[in-house]
Amino acid sequence: MTVIETQKDADALTLTFVAEFEAPRERVWQLWADPRQLERWWGPPGYPATFEKYDFEPGGEADYYMTTPEGEKPRGWWRMLAIDPPSRLEFEYGFSNDDGTKAPGDPARGIVTFEERDGVTRMTTLNRFPSAGEYAESMEMGMEEGMRQAMGQIDDLLAEVPS
Incomplete structure (x- = not known):
């Protein structure tokens, strides 16, 4: 089912995605918790992500880059x-600089929630x-x-048997 709704609110400075998946909530959660699974979908097709660091705990940090079709590696x-x-x-x-240091500017915030009903998990991602x-700039x-x-x-990814 994937993305069923997108909400843009320039006044509130938010971009929200609502997606639904025919999978248990714990399985959808693993797509965020496991960096190897996250790499397989974080970034549009043709722009695979590579997470070089992924400390999935409060206060933990992640460093990644996406590889463009031209071979460039924008970092985040x-x-x-x-x-x-x-x-x-x-x-x-x-964003990060080419050397992996954080680029200047205030960070954005992502909040992802997972709700399951009758075997369907709703994932809401608020930016x-x-x-x-x-x-x-993000919209452009x-x-x-x-x-x-x-x-x-x-x-x-959800159709595959998790390893």
């Missing part, structure tokens, strides 16, 4: 703020931006379409 980081398995994940995130400029960069495409890869 996360800092885990709250983890409540399998119902909620909250993290700050931003809150620190400023109108950051919100506008195609974040909405990129996240829709990235989340569109989850159904195939």
Whole structure:
């Protein structure tokens, strides 16, 4: 089923995705908790992610890059703020420089919630931006379409037997 709704709110500086999956909540949670599974869908098709560091605990950090079709490697980081398995994940995130250091600017915040009903898990991903400029830049960069495409890869992953 994947993304069933997208909500853009420039006044509130938020971009929200609501996706549904025919899988138990614990299974969908694993797609975030396990960096090897996360790598398989984080980033739109053709832009695979590689997580070089992934400390999945409150205060833990993640460093990753995506490889573009042209071979470029834009980098990003996360800092885990709250983890409540399998119902909620909250993290700050931003871009990184080529050397892996955090790029200047205030971080955005991601809040992911998981709710299960009758074998269907609803995953709501709220992105809150620190400023109108950051919100506008993310929209111009195609974040909405990129996240829709990235989340569109989850159904195939869920169909596989987890290792």
